Amino acid sequence: MTSTTPPAPAMTRPSRSAPRPPSPVPVLVHLVIWGGAAAVLALWWSDTPSVVGAAGWLTGAGRITGLLAGYACAILLLLMARVPLLDRAIGTDRLARWHAMGGRYVISLACAHVLLIIWGYALESRTGVVDQTTTLVLHYPDLLKGTIGFSLFLVTAIVSVRAVRRRIPYETWHLLHFGTYLAVFLAFWHQLSDGADFTGNRPAQLAWYTLYIAVAALLAWYRFAVPVRRALRHRLYVAEVRPEAPGVVSVYLSGSRLAELRAEPGQFFRWRFLTRGMWWAANPYSLSAAPHPEYLRITVKASGGHSAALAHLRPGTRVLAEGPYGAFTARRRRTRKTLLLGGGVGITPLRTLFETLPGEVVLVYRARRPEDLALRGELDALAAARGAAVHYVVDEPAAYSSPLTAEALRGLVPDLAERDVYLCGPPGMTEAALCALREAGVPRRRVHHESFAF
Ligand SMILES: Cc1cc2nc3c(=O)[nH]c(=O)nc-3n(C[C@H](O)[C@H](O)[C@H](O)COP(=O)(O)OP(=O)(O)OC[C@H]3O[C@@H](n4cnc5c(N)ncnc54)[C@H](O)[C@@H]3O)c2cc1C
Incomplete structure (x- = not known):
């Protein structure tokens, strides 16, 4: 294998593409997800002629929460399948946030399902909760597998709690998180063999199989087959x-x-x-x-x-x-004027946008010390080549420091409120910048933010 010395970064000409209207994909995805949840509730409704007594209400609520948890599991995996359409239109970081929020729903629904079903069945059969739990786990088809799956979900939930996650290495957390694939697989079977809404209901079984097989196929394709094919090709x-x-x-x-x-x-x-x-x-x-x-x-x-x-x-x-x-690209732009606001190593994606975004671009780059301003020579050369302004703001020495406020930003970029803003930096700076931009009157839809922490 030979290694070539790459040329110095070229100055690509800014593209001429015009700003685009917002993509309808995020709204459509929401509609599809909530539409699916409504269909799941309709399945329960159509299968439940009446709900009688406390046991009936508890079991009914247990069935609904179980159905919704099963459905939400499939959606959570779909969000992380790295489907290019979703990734480009919604953004990897936003998908990861939806996934994390959805994970909380799934755990809450699964816990409620387990407790309500045990309680409802115990009332109905006039047995104790412990007896009923043993009967369910040991004698109902596929429920032992389901219980192991549920335990794995609980482990994932515990290690994902922020206070715990901060204390363990990312790789350990990630590895434990992979256990959810096994959890979903183990929990899947009892839904069909024990779920009152599926037993004897072929169309419902078929729909459930289709949902899970489609998600598994997308995961296998985009997370494994495509990367392997690309590795061999490139x-x-x-x-x-x-x-x-x-x-x-x-x-x-x-x-x-x-x-x-x-x-x-x-x-x-x-x-x-x-x-x-x-x-x-x-x-x-x-x-x-x-x-x-x-x-x-x-x-x-x-x-x-x-x-x-x-x-x-x-x-x-x-x-x-x-x-x-990632969706932190020119496609997000709504206007012809842009402010790129970067901090520390968050300059990396902004450097490429500074090179290529068409229209009028201003770059504000914050760093702790002057020597931390990476790629400064290139940024200066790009600014000169395209006639754009760059403002460097350093925290040390304090004489050069400038607070990240609406007023300070307006001082550097007077027409700030008319611009799209691409923001990438450490979490503290990002939070301060989001507040400052809101205060400066930049509409939310025009603030595009890339997070370096999923
Ligand atoms: C979309 C995106 C783009 C990024 N671009 C850059 C860049 O251009 N330049 C740059 O210096 N940094 C970038 N980062 C940050 C960089 O990925 C992390 O700093 C680096 O992975 C930390 O790994 P570590 O082993 O050095 O540190 P660790 O101490 O092991 O990790 C520190 C933190 O980094 C995050 N992290 C670690 N491993 C991963 C992983 N495999 N996947 C996701 N997050 C992880 C976790 O939040 C972790 O808590 C980017 C991050 C993201 C999410």
Whole structure:
């Protein structure tokens, strides 16, 4: 294998594409999801001639929560299937937030289902709750499997609680999270064999199988088959690693037919470097230069094990890249004027947008110290080439510091309220910027935000 030295980042001409109207996909996806939930409730309604007594109400509520939990499981997996249409129109970070919120619904519904069914059945058969639980788990078809699945869901829920998640390494959390695939598989069977709405109801069984098989097929295709096919086709490898700032390096990646990846400025890939100690992790990093037919570039700040190890990559190291992902692209633009607001290493996707977004663009780049302003030479050159303004704001020394307020932003960009804003930076800065932008009168729909933490 040969490694070529990539050329210095080229100055791509800003594209001429006009701002687009908002995509209808997020609204349609909401409608489809809630429509599916309504259909699930209709299934229960059509199968329930009457509800009698406390036991009947408890069992009925248990059936509804069970049906909704089963349906929501399939939707949660669908959101994480990395379907390009959803990813581009909604955004990977927003999908991840929907998935996390949906996870809370699923756990609440599943817990309510278990408690209500046990209680309802115990009242109906006039037995104790413990006796009824033992009978259900040991004697009902597929319920032992279902119980193991439910326990796995609980483990995932516990490790996903913010206070717990913060204390365990990302990889451990991710691995435990994978247990939910097994949990869904184990819990699936009892829905059909014990669910009163499915036993003897062929159309309902068929619909449930179709839902789950379709989701499984999308997961298998987009999360496994497509990345493997791309790895074989593009044969990516590390071409060069260049230092950019203290603790920040750029990694240039080369390979075959890179244009076919159709990566857009602002997007990211999950990168798996096939070298000792790194091959098992696929971490997300945004492109930091507009995609080039000969190479791709990422720029990474050392913040932990994976990101720090990038500085030591050797040219020729093979790379598997999953993607491109993300909706932080020119497609989000609603107007011809844009403010790019970046902090720290959040500059990476903004650097590509600064190079390629058409119209009138201003960049505000915040960093702790002047030496932390990565890619500064390139940003200056891009600004000069396209006649755009760049404002660097550093926190130290304090004399140069400027608070992130509506007033301070308006001082730098007087027509702020008329612009689209692309925002990417550390969580504290992002929160302050979102408040400042709201106060400055930038409508929410024109603030496009990429989060570096899922
Ligand atoms: C869409 C996106 C684009 C990003 N682009 C860049 C970039 O251009 N440059 C840059 O320096 N950083 C970028 N990051 C952040 C970068 O992915 C993390 O800093 C890096 O993965 C941390 O890994 P670590 O082992 O070095 O640190 P750790 O200490 O192991 O992790 C620190 C935190 O990073 C996150 N993280 C770790 N591994 C993963 C993973 N596999 N998937 C998702 N999140 C993970 C977790 O929130 C974790 O708590 C991006 C993140 C996202 C989500």
